[in-house]
Amino acid sequence: MAEVTxxxxxxxxxxGGSEQATLEIAEALTRAGASALVATEGGRLATAIR
Incomplete structure (x- = not known):
């Protein structure tokens, strides 16, 4: 994938479902060679994304 963020x-x-999907999408984008950024105020799953 060409330099995509x-x-x-x-x-x-x-x-929750949409929160878990956010993590899965970020992981898939990273595996595909893209940069994945997630902007959030925090939450239980926020540490998993760092």
């Missing part, structure tokens, strides 16, 4: 904006990364 994707920003996902999620208010909080607490446990």
């Amino acid at each position: 994707i920003l996902q904006v999620v208010p909080r990364l607490d446990t």
